[in-house]
Structures are given as structure tokens and as C-alpha cells.
Amino acid sequence: MKEVIDTVGRRKTSVARVFMTPGKGRVIINKLPVEEYFRDEVKRLHALRPLVLTEKTEDFDIKVNVKxxxxxxxxxxxSLGIARALTEFDEAARAVLKQERLLTRDPRMVERKKFGRKKARKSFQFSKR
Structure with a gap:
């Protein structure tokens, strides 16, 4: 087994590089504890969901560079980066994570603005006369 497991997770335009090592359950994101980086509890729970589902919150130290x-x-x-790292460490976790759809990269991106329109789909105001 490798000492450090490194994976990449992506969502929209964000890229997270995850480095997972056996440890005591510390999660550091951009040199800040996860509680400080994701102050909103919903976002924090979403990011750490793979650890909670596989019940490995206290088994690994995780360092993340996200931009x-x-x-x-x-x-x-x-979340995707941590899920990928967990499957690399333990194949048994793959079934649980796959069932919760945590191993699938979300393909939704912002739609580009088209010419002749105000936004991607919104048109300019139409004037009949």
C-alpha cells in the first residue's frame, strides 16, 4: 500500500487535489481546518460525506488543495476527491460510495453566453413597435 494516496476531484470550475495518509482524522483544506474553510455546515457535511458513509472519519489525515x-x-x-481516495485505499468502500453516487463527476457546467442574447438563454427585451 502506498503511504500517500493522491487523487483529484472536480466540480464546475473547481479542482481539488486530495492527499490522504493514515492518521487521526484531521482534514486540512488550503492550510485551514475544514471547520474554518467551510464555515457553512451544509457545505462541510457535503465535502466530508464519503468519510461519514464509509465510517472512516478517524482513520485518515487529509490535506486538500482546492482552487x-x-x-x-x-x-x-x-467530496469527489475524498471518495476516489477512499476507493483507492479500500475497494470495499467502492460499493457504498457508488450507491450514493459519490464517485460520479457531476457534468453540469455553466452554459456559455450566446451572441445576440443577453445571457445564455435570456433574450433582449422585445419591442413590437
């Missing part, structure tokens, strides 16, 4: 996007996309990227 791009907002906090919502970043929490999704961290």
Missing part, C-alpha cells in the same frame, strides 16, 4: 469556482463547487470537488 477555482465558489465554495459550493469546491465542496463538491473535495
Amino acid at each position: 477555482g469556482g465558489g465554495l459550493s463547487g469546491q465542496s463538491g470537488a473535495v
